[in-house]
Amino acid sequence: MxxxxxxxxxxxxxxxxxxxxxxxxxxxxxxxxxxxxxxxxxxxPWHIRDEAIYSLERGRTYYTSNAGLMELRTELSRYMERRVNLTYDPAKEILVTVGGSEAIDLCIRALVNPGDEVLVPEPSFVCYKPCAVLAGATAVPIVTKNEDKFKLTKQALLDAITPKTKLLVLPYPNNPTGGIMTNEDLEEIASVLREKNIFVLSDEIYGELTYGREHVSIASLPGMWERTIVVNGFSKSYAMTGWRLGWAAAPKEIMEQMMKIHQYAIMCAPTASQYAAVEAVKNGDxxxxxxxxxxxxxxxxxxxxxxxxxxxxxxxxxxxxxxxxxxxxxxxxxxxxxxxxxxxxxxxxxxxxxxxxxxxxxxxxxxxxxxxxxxxxxxxxxxxxxxx
Amino acid sequence: MKKILELLERDASLSAEQIAVMLGRDPIAVAAQIKEFEEKNIIVGYKTIINWENTDAEPVSAIIELKVTPQRSEGFDEVAKRIYQYEEVASVYLMSGGYDLALIIEGKTMKEVALFVAEKLAPLEQVLSTATHFVLKKYKVDGVIINEKHQDTREVMSL
Missing domain, CATH: 3.90.1150.10 (Aspartate Aminotransferase, domain 1)
Structure with a gap:
């Protein structure tokens, strides 16, 4: 062969x-x-592991609904309200995924057409570019700099935008630099995106791990909710990497499309992990x-x-x-x-x-x-x- | 301020300078604060947790329950004071419930501990009764799991 x-x-x-x-x-x-x-x-944490074990003892070994346990989605909507001041309908706007990484893949695939450009601030996590390429899009790196504390600046963003730009990946708090975006930094970016009509994939997997100031989601800025897909997960904040559990939150029109890919490729996230996650998000602060x-x-x-x-x-x-x-x-x-x-x-x-x-x-x-x-x-x- | 105590409580070997870095504070200020804690008897002492089972020595420890007669006007304090003078006595606690004082006794052999109870504690006039429980194995001491050596089992990942 x-x-x-x-x-x-x-x-x-x-x-x-x-x-x-x-x-x-x-x-x-x-x-x-x-x-x-x-x-x-x-x-x-043990109380989280214990809930997963208990779910197995009770025989909760079936699939959950495609979008994930309703109880978990409801808790997630409360969590997002409480932590980042965002409102999502658990029935239509939250999807439980296999890690934040599945949510990233779904989001890009649901949004891009061949030839579209996806802006990726770099240095950043390694998966955005391959996901964009696999979806038929072109990944366009935006260089962030040490002297800017590796923040995405308005000018760098403007310089990278073309008529083909569909989506900006916003990976903050950032792996590998540890950089963050403050409310003011985000407002600069948001003003451009609103005007140019560009979507944002806000990867907030490290959102709970900020030191000194609370994480702000770009979706909470005026006029941004409707153009933002928030991706988050349990791996980093609750030390649950091996459970492979994350979620996406987005307007229902986008979510419907992401949901279809998830439904055919994944079916649903692991059930025991979801029961553990309910406990985490309820009692893990x-x-x-x-x-x-x-x-x-x-x-x-x-x-x-x-x-x-x-x-x-x-x-x-x-x-x-x-x-x-x-x-x-x-x-x-x-x-x-x-x-x-x-x-x-x-x-x-x-x-x-x-x-x-x-x-x-x-x-x-x-x-x-x-x-x-x-x-x-x-x-x-x-x-x-x-x-x- | 409380953070300094928390850090020292879990690792007494930390220097003032290390604590200052961990808390993002001035080393001189931290050292002064620790000194003040010592002077005010808030930091009473520094000890090391040792797993004696992994050495040649095998000291014995026992928990003794004592029922005692409290002393007029001094209550239990005088009795406790009388008892904690013995160097075999590692800890003394006043308890609620079925007995009055809980003692932790450290000795070289079981016999030594038993004899100490029989010859020194039991004859005291305030002591009504004793019950000796020998410790057979220690699993967790002061928040530290004794026989578990931490191993990093995280595998190679692409992120």
Missing amino acids: NYEQLLSEKVKQIPPSGIRKFFDIVSEMKDAISLGVGEPDFVT NDIARMREEYNYRRRVIVDGFNKMGLSCFEPEGAFYVFPSVQSTGLTSNDFAEKLLMQEKIAVVPGTAFGDSGEGFIRCSYAYSIANINAALERIDRFVNGRS
Whole structure:
């Protein structure tokens, strides 16, 4: 069989995630310390796990409705009202998905036509571009800069818009930079989108993990609800990555289309996960607060550590990543990460894994114990300052 | 202020400087605050949680329930004071319910603990009765699960 000729051209052109290949090496390496993993180190709080177990004991092993348990959607609508001041009808405007990532895929597929352009601020999470390409659209990167704290600026947005622009992905709080968008920042963006009639996919998966100020959803700004698809999930805020559960909230006209894809591709999100999620969203606010506080301690330790060793690092206000610059070492992101791994057995992710504009930076996760972070910082310091 | 105490309660080995970084505060101010806590007897001491079972030594501990006669005008305090002077006595609590004082006794052997109860505690005139319960195994001590070494089981992911 000549597979090369037979496989989908569109899929073949998509590169595999640049983060993975690095960590295949790490997992083979003894006593390596990783700052690479993009998921919480906390175990899902027990009361949430317990509800999933109880649902199994009661024999709740069937599919749920396609959109997800009504009880869960109702709780989610209350949650969004309470946390981001947004109103959605649980019957028609909320869809429970397999992780936030399914919701991203559905949203892009439901909106774009071949030739449409999808704007993606970079550096950012790796999935937007491939999803856009698979849907037949073109992904147009917008470079965000260290000096702007990696925020999307009005000018950069205006420069990227063409008559073909359909959708803007707004990935804040941001993986990998830890940048956030304040209410004022969002208003700047919203003014452009309202005028140009462009949709927004607001990926708010890290919305609960902000330090110092509350997350604002762009959908809550005047005239934005009707053009925004909010994507969120349980993975980061409730430490529930393995449960694969997220949701989307959008006006019902958009949701109807997303729903069809979900219905045929997925049917429904896992039932036990949904029962766990009901408990999480009902009684999990304290868990979020506890973990957020813990991340905040670590965040300050790691930012302090990088700045002290001379790798300048703006203070991230969201998610659980820092994005220090390695330009002062004269190495590229990739060389830095590779040499650091070989010499000191510390794994970080080169910034270029999140777009070309990540060159000169590395992503370090602080979803690790403080002891782990301190041990890693010590070795990175030795690598950076002992080398020259 | 309360945060400093919370952090020290779960890890007494943190330096003032480390705490200052974690809280985003001035190290000198944090050090002064800790000193004040010590002076005011809010921070009473610093201890380490040791899993003795993983060493050669195997100290024995026991929980003793005591029923006692409270002393006129001093209540239970005088009795407790009398008892906590013994260095074998690690902890003394005044309890509600079926008995009055709960003691935690640490000794080298079971015999040593039993003899201490029989020879020192039981004969005290205020002590009406004793019940000794030896600890067979410790699972969780002061919020720390003793025999669980944390392992990172997160797998390689593409995000």
